[in-house]
Amino acid sequence: MVNYIKRVGTTYLPVKDPEKASLWYQEILGAIENYRDEMKAILDFANQSFFLVKAMPTEHIGFKDANGRIHFSLTFEVDGLKQLEEFHAFLQTKEVILGEIEDRGHPGYNFVFYDLDGNIFDVWSQLSPNFNKG
Known part of the structure; x- marks a missing residue:
């Protein structure tokens, strides 16, 4: 069996407000924001990329x-x-x-x-x- 998958590269997290969530992740977890718009923020931390995606409030x-x-x-x-x-x-x-x-x-x-x-x-x-x- 060949092991093709080497690591998890990106995790997607549902958030209500990408800007507010991004600031929280930066302050609390030391994330670095690489991009943000109204629908998502892209952060790097923990040797991985995290997309904070604007989602429905209950998600x-x-x-x-x-x-x-x-x-x-x-x-x-x-x-x-x-x-x-x-x-x-x-x-x-x-x-x-x-x-x-x-x-x-x-x-x-x-x-x-x-x-x-x-x-x-x-x-x-x-x-x-x-x-x-x-």
Whole structure:
């Protein structure tokens, strides 16, 4: 089997207001805006391109799992527990809605947070092998 896919290049996120959302992603997550118009903003961060697409007000990423809990579809990685704790504390100072740091029974620790539009994301304290070659 040939492995053609090398990485995820772009993620599309539904937002109500691309300009407002772009400013939030820049301030909170350190994104760099490359383009913006009335319908979308294109950002670079986390080694990926993110399109913030103007969507219907009720649209957001996340789904209910088999237990009825809202589940994320994207996990950001940080370099270790100390960075996870620092990022969690930073998000608290910015009044971002977020969950507690938790042990989910696998290596590392996680927490979830929400952007301005209710999109839910996960953060994990373990870097993928390609990024952990330090």
